[in-house]
């Protein structure tokens with residue numbers, strides 16, 4: 001796909017991966033609708049990126065808001081790219097993880113992805129150009145680990161959703177890819193209650209992978225990418 005002039009939706013654009021995905025896409029000439037709840041962060045990003053970045057202050061776990069936003073926004077245009085990036089990890093032993101934490105993860109990491117993807121797919125089917133849905137899972141969608149069972153459950157589920165959707169939508173000219181990154185130095189670890197260390201990947205490097213996956217020829221589909229830091233643990 002030639003990204004110049006394409007229309008992309010990026011969830012979780014206010015920080016970390018979503019902000020760097022937006023930066024990289026805008027640098028390629030893409031129009032980006034960047035969705036998140038923190039208006040101040042989105043405004044700051046728009047000041048940096050200019051008018052091609054459209055900030056959308058929205059909680060994507062509210063289904064009606066998502067569906068109304070999609071129908072209001074795409075009256076005269078059609079989206080080409082959807083990056084389902086927003087996600088959260090709440091870590092803890094199973095007998096310590098609260099129901100609230102469990103539901104927060106399911107609502108954002110799965111339910112919100114269903115709301116947006118099911119609303120955007122009919123528009124992509126109408127789009128004559130090849131379209132692309134990218135789901136940001138995690139290495140935690142490939143292997144379980146102690147104290148992250150809830151997060152594991154959502155990211156394994158997202159992998160299954162992506163694989164099914166890839167087979168369902170390919171003949172409609174819609175590519176579906178699932179990215180499985182290992183640890184990236186972002187605010188994610190503030191929410192999960194763990195620490196960033198100096199061997200983690202950088203979100204801008206992960207963003208270059210997103211661009212590479214999107215820029216492959218239309219006839220070429222990368223359905224999964226696993227990314228890991230070369231040295232997984234902190235030297236300290």
Ligand SMILES: NC(=O)c1ccc[n+]([C@@H]2O[C@H](COP(=O)([O-])OP(=O)(O)OC[C@H]3O[C@@H](n4cnc5c(N)ncnc54)[C@H](OP(=O)(O)O)[C@@H]3O)[C@@H](O)[C@H]2O)c1
Nearest residue numbers: 012014015016017036037038060086087138183184186188
């Ligand atoms: N960091 C890692 O090590 C790592 C590794 C593998 C995969 N991932 C995945 O990568 C994705 C991005 O994470 P990140 O590392 O960039 O973390 P991050 O910096 O914490 O970003 C999370 C983003 O999600 C947004 N968000 C949270 N709740 C939302 C809601 N209800 N509605 C709309 N947006 C919401 C946040 O914005 P607001 O708070 O402004 O709404 C923020 O922009 C996640 O799916 C995560 O699971 C991360």
